[in-house]
Amino acid sequence: MDRVKPLPSYLIQRYNGWKATTWSENSAWYRRLAEDGQRPRAMVISCCDSRVHVTSIFGADQGEFFIHRNIANLVPVHAPDGEQHGTSAAVEYAVNTLKVAHLIIVGHSSCGGVKGCHDMCSGHAPELEEKTSFVGRWMDILRPGYERISHLPEDERLRALEKEAVLISLENLMTFPFVTQAVESGQMTVHGLWNDIGEGTLEQYDPLTRSFQPI
Structure with a gap:
């Protein structure tokens, strides 16, 4: 020390x-x-990116949001395997102890983590394939999202993958039994957002159209 x-x-x-x-x-x-x-009404899972400032976007005061940040705003699948899971622990605490009413995933434009996943999955970032890469192994969570968008024109893939990071996280959230129970009982709602940093716009996922729509 x-x-x-x-x-x-x-x-x-x-x-x-x-x-x-x-x-x-x-x-x-x-x-x-x-x-x-604390008695926050919502939990927000957002990216570590210094340009993403959810309290400013929503004008939130201290005590209003329970915030967890990680690379590319990802949530892993439920895996009680004895390993250390920081994001899973934060979700468990927010849902079971704090009883938040809303759980919000916020993705964003120009995400470095998402680009890393794209480069890794397309064979352009071999250093992320190394077992010793913490970033690479974390971005493995998003590999299914890359498979979904790999057919798109190259200039459309990154933005599509940024939104897949939100969708994968929402899907993985529902593998946690306590999240499913809270949602099905009406005690909590889940939401998926994507923020364009440069334009200051916000889109939310609409399950009816299966697309992100401007707010």
Whole structure:
């Protein structure tokens, strides 16, 4: 631990600014959140990409969203195999303990993880095929999505695969028994969104048309 360093000064300055303004003006609310615990209405699973900022998109306050981020906003299949599953643990906690009313998958444009999957599956990223690649093995979750879109013209594949990342995650969510139970009992709804970063637009999956439609 002797290699741990203090925060960069610009982050310390930003923290001090936040503490003196946002926190100071809402200190009672923050203390209430700390004492009463969290009661988020929704869980959002989004990408680690720094350009995806779901709290800003929806104007959410502290305590409103239970957020989990990972590469390409993916959810693995239910696999209680004794291995460590960060995303599965987050879903379990949100559904069984927090009792969220909505579970939202948010994909986005220009996703580096999705591009990695595309390159790997098309034979252009052999380094991701290595067993030692954490990214490659995580993107294996999206391989079925690549098979679905591989017939498309090359200039259409990436965007289609970004949306497949949302659909694969929604499908995999329903392999979790507690998710299925919550949805079928009407206690929770699931949603699939795709965000165009450059245009600021949002599309949602419509199961009736089996397509993403603008919001």
